Amino acid sequence: MDTVLVAGATGTVGSALIPALLDRGVTVRAMTRDSGRVVPGAETVVADLRDPESVAAALKGADAIFLNSPSAPDAAEVQTRFADLARDAGVDRLVVLSQYAARADSPVRFLRWHAGVEAHVQELGIGHTVLRPNLYLQALLAFAATISQGFFTAPIGDAAVSAIDTRDIADAAAVVLTEAGHTGRTYTLTGPRAVTHDQIAEALSGALGREVAFHATSAGRFAAGLTGLLPPWQLEGLLEDYAHYARGEAAEVHTSVTDLTGAPARDVTDFARDHAAVFRSE
């Protein structure tokens, strides 16, 4: 039976990927820095992506890996080193979690970092697949405190984004990690339609049974509200992301989720219904 190593196993996509892989009957090795963490159904392996020795040990005997880590100024370095260690360990299937519109010359730093990792992996000479998901619908959970009070704000105007539910990213990743035929492919993963933040507010209002309003704001005002709460690289990167969305550059709808999983991608109304309790209780 194949062993799949999942990095970021306790995170947004990883936590949905573990059960999706278990459903497919593979052995799952969940990577975490927390030695006290139990991931049901999976072997837990303690490793830190910034500690190459721990990563090399985690990789022993893995047949496939899910390469994912949170945004950080050294994310590209950490991820390329992980990919090198995977090659050294003889892994023959590497699935890279990148981002929609990753490009070396993007004005968005996160998209440049992801493009660097993609380019590195393409030169490694091992089987690999790249997943480029659009904005996560689960990113809305960060706005739960104000949504529970009836509003949320962002510097995005009335631009539409084909935002995706991370459960669909996990389902698509489980397919490419366990089935043949995806080597060398890049899949852009989106939701089933592009939605404006007013439409997201409408979906939340429907699910909560009470009014949730979206207030568009300027980048300057948005930044002022977060200054001191986020490190500068993160705040600047977030503003670059929003400027990219506001320019309408993340509105294409792709069919990759359905093509890979055979199921329709979840809509924002599904996301709102399934997370209503979180938005009510904050």
Ligand SMILES: NC(=O)c1ccc[n+]([C@@H]2O[C@H](COP(=O)([O-])OP(=O)(O)OC[C@H]3O[C@@H](n4cnc5c(N)ncnc54)[C@H](OP(=O)(O)O)[C@@H]3O)[C@@H](O)[C@H]2O)c1
């Ligand atoms: N947010 C979006 O809308 C969006 C859209 C497209 C693409 N993306 C991309 O998605 C990726 C993941 O971002 P995310 O914020 O959702 O993160 P995430 O996948 O939730 O990852 C967080 C997890 O990473 C683990 N982790 C953190 N630092 C680590 C380290 N040094 N070594 C090993 N594990 C570590 C932590 O696990 P433990 O605490 O258990 O160790 C944590 O649970 C990023 O590359 C981002 O660019 C995000």
